[in-house]
Amino acid sequence: xxxxxxxxxxxxxxxxxxxxxxxxxxxxxxxxxxxxxxxxxxxxxxxxxxxxxxxxxxxxxxxxxxxxxxxxxxxxxxxxxxxxxxxxxxxxxxxxxxxxxxxxxxxxxxxxxxxxxxxxxxxxxxxxxxxxxxxxxxxxxxxxxxxxxxxxxxxxxxxxxxxxxxxxxxxxxxxxxxxxxxxxxxxxxxxxxxxxxxxxxxxxxxxxxxxxxxxxxxxxxxxxxxxxxxxxxxxxxxxxxxxxxxxxxxxxxxxxxxxxxxxxxxxxxxxxxxxxxxxxxxxxxxxxxxxxxxxxxxxxxxxxxxxxxxxxxxxxxxxxxxxxxxxxxxxxxxxxxxxxxxxxxxxxxxxxxxxxxxxxxxxxxxxxxxxxxxxxxxxxxxxxxxxxxxxxxxxxxxxxxxxxxxxxxxxxxxxxxxxxxxxxxxxxxxxxxxxxxxxxxxxxxxxxxxxx
Numbered sequence: 249x250x251x252x253x254x255x256x257x258x259x260x261x262x263x264x265x266x267x268x269x270x271x272x273x274x275x276x277x278x279x280x281x282x283x284x285x286x287x288x289x290x291x292x293x294x295x296x297x298x299x300x301x302x303x304x305x306x307x308x309x310x311x312x313x314x315x316x317x318x319x320x321x322x323x324x325x326x327x328x329x330x331x332x333x334x335x336x337x338x339x340x341x342x343x344x345x346x347x348x349x350x351x352x353x354x355x356x357x358x359x360x361x362x363x364x365x366x367x368x369x370x371x372x373x374x375x376x377x378x379x380x381x382x383x384x385x386x387x388x389x390x391x392x393x394x395x396x397x398x399x400x401x402x403x404x405x406x407x408x409x410x411x412x413x414x415x416x417x418x419x420x421x422x423x424x425x426x427x428x429x430x431x432x433x434x435x436x437x438x439x440x441x442x443x444x445x446x447x448x449x450x451x452x453x454x455x456x457x458x459x460x461x462x463x464x465x466x467x468x469x470x471x472x473x474x475x476x477x478x479x480x481x482x483x484x485x486x487x488x489x490x491x492x493x494x495x496x497x498x499x500x501x502x503x504x505x506x507x508x509x510x511x512x513x514x515x516x517x518x519x520x521x522x523x524x525x526x527x528x529x530x531x532x533x534x535x536x537x538x539x540x541x542x543x544x545x546x547x548x549x550x551x552x553x554x555x556x557x558x559x560x561x562x563x564x565x566x567x568x569x570x571x572x573x574x575x576x577x578x579x580x581x582x583x584x585x586x587x588x589x590x591x592x593x594x595x596x597x598x599x600x601x602x603x604x605x606x607x608x609x610x611x612x613x614x615x616x617x618x619x620x621x622x623x624x625x626x627x628x629x630x631x632x633x634x635x636x637x638x639x640x641x642x643x644x645x646x647x648x649x650x651x652x653x654x655x656x657x658x659x660x661x662x663x664x665x666x667x668x669x670x671x672x673x674x675x676x677x678x679x680x681x682x683x684x685x686x687x688x689x690x691x692x693x694x695x696x697x698x699x700x
Contacts, residue, residue, distance in 0.1 A: 425483035445659030469497035504672035516684040520664035522656040523688035528562035544612030614638035652696035
């Protein structure tokens with residue numbers, strides 16, 4: 249009586265040798281054989297597959313080597329079932345993996361491919377795609393055209409890594425950013441908070457902030473350009489100007505530039521600014537929750553020219569949705585920053601009288617204002633806050649008086665402006681942009697003693 253076939257010599261069904269003729273096959277469980285698609289199976293199969301030998305007819309050979317569930321489940325689990333007279337082998341690979349191996353045209357393009365096409369070094373391609381000035385303009389345009397025709401797209405993960413490396417290699421003494429003061433003064437309003445946030449953020453990223461006043465170069469922008477070039481400065485942060493809305497001479501500066509707020513109208517630089525619209529909406533919603541029904545807004549025309557109509561638009565839109573009894577007209581004061589109580593007491597008294605007349609006519613429950621002198625006028629009148637009238641300051645920059653209002657996060661705005669400049673430096677972008685980008689920073693509510 250012939251011996252039962254073992255796992256190494258199980259006959260193949262329908263073989264020319266016959267059922268009883270032993271055949272040498274691969275041992276059960278071997279996984280090191282190669283195939284035309286030798287791709288790591290772990291990338292596409294949910295579990296590693298064991299290769300098994302030929303499957304004999306039911307009952308042939310040792311128990312467990314025929315077409316029984318234990319062998320199939322041992323190799324493939326419940327996903328694949330044994331079929332009588334069939335060979336159990338690994339399933340076919342996905343078609344996209346076969347195509348990826350067989351068709352090299354599906355491989356993503358790299359800078360080396362563009363370099364071979366253009367006949368230059370890959371490092372030259374890298375500089376040209378970043379608009380590096382060390383590569384001639386003609387060569388840059390040629391390489392960029394070739395890359396576009398070939399369909400080259402940069403890898404965003406590689407870009408992020410190389411940008412991090414370039415930023416890390418910029419030592420503080422070699423990467424200064426100029427802080428241009430055109431007349432605002434570092435102590436004016438909340439400008440010192442902008443500077444503090446910008447300086448701290450620049451220092452954390454390996455840059456330094458060098459203050460530079462326009463008067464130090466006698467107001468000459470040509471002289472300013474020479475000074476910046478001599479110091480090796482490539483970035484410029486323009487503080488909000490108070491006495492000028494346009495600086496056309498900045499158009500010719502080959503620097504990475506940004507500004508803060510809406511004060512600078514021209515040129516159109518990238519800017520970081522408070523979100524006046526959202527801040528006004530938040531103040532209105534909070535006042536309504538506190539039970540205020542007649543909410544009034546006080547402003548003046550010079551302020552509107554400086555920050556725009558964003559907050560005004562939010563207030564007017566909200567007011568139009570209220571009932572007639574709850575509508576309060578906006579108070580437009582004749583106040584100007586060119587005079588104060590000491591310089592021109594008559595004009596100061598005139599503006600204060602206008603405000604008191606508006607209070608008597610409109611009778612608001614709460615007053616919203618960007619300027620703190622409206623709060624001072626309420627105190628001078630002897631108004632008890634918040635018992636008689638509430639007050640909300642839309643530009644809270646100090647909590648000494650515990651005034652309720654919106655903290656515009658001026659330090660964060662200064663930090664965002666630095667990010668705008670560093671982003672341009674890492675991309676080798678300079679000059680006035682074709683399309684201005686504005687980053688809006690939301691404010692936070694500060695609970696004080698001037699509201700319910």
